[in-house]
Amino acid sequence: MNAGDRIHVERGAQAYEGVLLPSSTPDHLVVKLDGGYNVGIDREDATVEVVETDVYDVESAQDEEGTSTVEFDEALPTVSLISTGGTIASTVDYRTGAVTAQFDAEDVLRAVPDLAGMANYRGRVVANILSENMTPAVWQDLARAIHEEIEAGADGVVVMHGTDTMQFTASAMAFMLDTPVPIVFTGSQRSADRPSSDNVMNAVSAVAAAKSDAAEVMVCMHESESDDRCALHRGTRVRKNHTSRRDAFETVGAEPLGTVDYEAVREGEPAAAGSADEGGVTFRREHAQRGEIELALHDELETDVELVKFTPGTDASRLAALDDAAGIVVEGTGLGHVDTDWIDVIDDLTDDGTAVVMTSQCLDGRVCDRVYDTGRDLLAAGVVEGEDMLPGTAKVKLMWALANTSDVADTMSEPLAGEIQSQSRPWT
Numbered sequence: 001m002n003a004g005d006r007i008h009v010e011r012g013a014q015a016y017e018g019v020l021l022p023s024s025t026p027d028h029l030v031v032k033l034d035g036g037y038n039v040g041i042d043r044e045d046a047t048v049e050v051v052e053t054d055v056y057d058v059e060s061a062q063d064e065e066g067t068s069t070v071e072f073d074e075a076l077p078t079v080s081l082i083s084t085g086g087t088i089a090s091t092v093d094y095r096t097g098a099v100t101a102q103f104d105a106e107d108v109l110r111a112v113p114d115l116a117g118m119a120n121y122r123g124r125v126v127a128n129i130l131s132e133n134m135t136p137a138v139w140q141d142l143a144r145a146i147h148e149e150i151e152a153g154a155d156g157v158v159v160m161h162g163t164d165t166m167q168f169t170a171s172a173m174a175f176m177l178d179t180p181v182p183i184v185f186t187g188s189q190r191s192a193d194r195p196s197s198d199n200v201m202n203a204v205s206a207v208a209a210a211k212s213d214a215a216e217v218m219v220c221m222h223e224s225e226s227d228d229r230c231a232l233h234r235g236t237r238v239r240k241n242h243t244s245r246r247d248a249f250e251t252v253g254a255e256p257l258g259t260v261d262y263e264a265v266r267e268g269e270p271a272a273a274g275s276a277d278e279g280g281v282t283f284r285r286e287h288a289q290r291g292e293i294e295l296a297l298h299d300e301l302e303t304d305v306e307l308v309k310f311t312p313g314t315d316a317s318r319l320a321a322l323d324d325a326a327g328i329v330v331e332g333t334g335l336g337h338v339d340t341d342w343i344d345v346i347d348d349l350t351d352d353g354t355a356v357v358m359t360s361q362c363l364d365g366r367v368c369d370r371v372y373d374t375g376r377d378l379l380a381a382g383v384v385e386g387e388d389m390l391p392g393t394a395k396v397k398l399m400w401a402l403a404n405t406s407d408v409a410d411t412m413s414e415p416l417a418g419e420i421q422s423q424s425r426p427w428t
Contacts, residue, residue: 006052007031009041016041017051077155079119079210082145084138084161084169085129112203114266119207122154131162131169131187136303136399139169143176146183147297156182156210158203163187163240163248166219170235171393174217174417175400178296184209185235186220189246198222198246205230205260212281213290214257217417222246223259231256232283236393236419239363253364253388253421258283302326302402307395309361316341320348327355327398327408330383331391336360336367337374343381350382355401355408359386359394384409387420394419 001007001020009016009029016039018031029041029048115121126145127138146157161169170185177183186206188199198221206220209232217235224247233251242248251257264280305327308319319342322328328349332338336358338346346356358378360367366388369375379385386394394412397419401411414420 001048001050002053004053005050008049008051009046011041011046073117073120076117076119077211078122078153079207080122080124080146080149080154080157082142082149082157082159083123083125084127084134084142084159085131112200114200114204115207118204118265119155119211122149122152124149129162131165134162134165134169136172136301139172139176140299140301142169143173143297143299146173146177146179147295147299150179150181150295154181156184156207156212158206158210159183159185160203161185161187163189163221167235167238167240167249167390168392168396170217170219170238171396171417171419172301172400174235174419175397176297176299176301177217178293178298179217180215180291180293180295182210182212182214182290183217183235184220184232185218189222189244189248198227201227201262202230204265205262208260208265208281209258212283214283214287215290215292216257216288218257219249220260221249223256228262230260230262232258232260232281234287234418236397236417237390237421239390239392252390255284257285257287298400298404300403301399303399305329305395305399305402307331307391309391310338310342312339314339316345320345323349323352323354325349325354326402327357329357329359329386329391329395329398331361332358332367333361335365335371335375336369336378336383336385337372338378340374340377343374343377346378346383347381355384355398355412356382357384357386357394357398357412359389359391361391364388384412386412389419 003020003022005020006018007020009031016031016033018033021030021032021038023030027043029043029046030038031041032038124145126142149157166185166187173183184206186202188197188202202221209218209220219233219235219238220230223229223231225245233249233256237251237254238249239252240248241250259282261280304325306322306325307329309331310333316339330338350356358367358369367385369378369383369385389397398412401408405411
């Protein structure tokens with residue numbers, strides 16, 4: 001009896017039938033019932049019958065380095081599934097009742113049988129953490145792993161990641177990798193044991209996007225609360241805007257790059273002749289094309305960078321305490337302003353070699369420190385305008401720029417991966 005087998009369990013007066021899942025404890029069976037719920041059953045005094053073996057028909061082999069392959073059809077493209085943990089790779093620990101990150105890439109395939117037949121898969125686990133524990137060191141490990149997978153022939157990469165810090169990791173990959181193929185981040189707001197889980201649709205849509213012609217770092221998550229389409233967000237322009245809704249992610253300042261029609265992907269509908277639709281994947285905006293640039297890795301990061309949010313009454317001494325930082329990103333008000341007491345401190349910081357970049361707390365629009373006296377004084381103090389970059393993206397970019405470029409100010413002012421838009425304008 002193995003995970004993936006369909007089993008019939010009787011214990012006392014109760015009977016259950018479903019697919020056996022991996023369990024966090026040898027004392028319990030975890031069974032996914034046909035209704036979608038998972039149930040934990042005490043093995044003691046339980047009678048178990050195997051109804052069907054390996055109902056998901058997932059065969060895998062793992063090498064000494066932890067990379068595994070799951071093949072279905074040699075004619076299909078190869079998609080590398082890289083797991084970092086998070087809710088999409090989580091299950092319920094029936095010992096504690098809590099959701100825990102413990103699935104590897106093969107478990108994701110077993111949990112999402114709809115992935116079968118879409119591609120040949122290579123599975124790899126880079127980390128097994130919830131996303132609040134993500135670090136720049138893991139970003140570097142992930143960038144190197146993605147580089148290796150593409151170098152080994154992957155036609156696309158899907159990264160399973162926790163949603164809380166996904167936008168930061170996606171930004172990091174956009175700066176650290178020049179990619180000729182799609183790199184698609186996905187996750188889930190609700191764990192796989194819940195019937196309302198978004199893990200299946202997000203994973204299937206992400207694989208479809210990984211087969212597309214958009215050689216960008218993207219985030220693929222529910223477009224709405226319905227199970228109809230996923231949105232494809234550019235990795236440097238996306239933000240998680242809700243704690244728990246399935247459509248929590250939004251592209252800031254523009255519409256998403258595209259969408260994935262879930263039903264069209266599941267039914268294998270062909271692309272319409274002469275259209276931008278690629279079998280359920282439709283792009284609305286210009287994007288880098290598959291094979292357009294050569295694969296390259298730029299994985300150095302300066303980790304001594306801080307993100308500081310200005311609020312009324314925040315004492316300038318708190319900024320002065322960061323005098324040893326290599327870089328500081330400030331979330332200013334409106335067009336990029338702070339209390340005038342901060343200006344002399346910023347002047348001292350930049351004189352001592354600390355790069356200071358100004359962004360805005362506003363969700364839309366761009367920084368412009370040439371309108372008011374405060375802004376002009378900030379520019380004179382050496383502040384670099386962050387244009388319309390999201391503050392979190394600006395921090396990641398500054399970490400990268402300090403480690404990889406000689407002119408940080410010019411680098412921060414120029415768009416590298418779609419993080420800066422040419423215009424800030426309303427859109428619908």
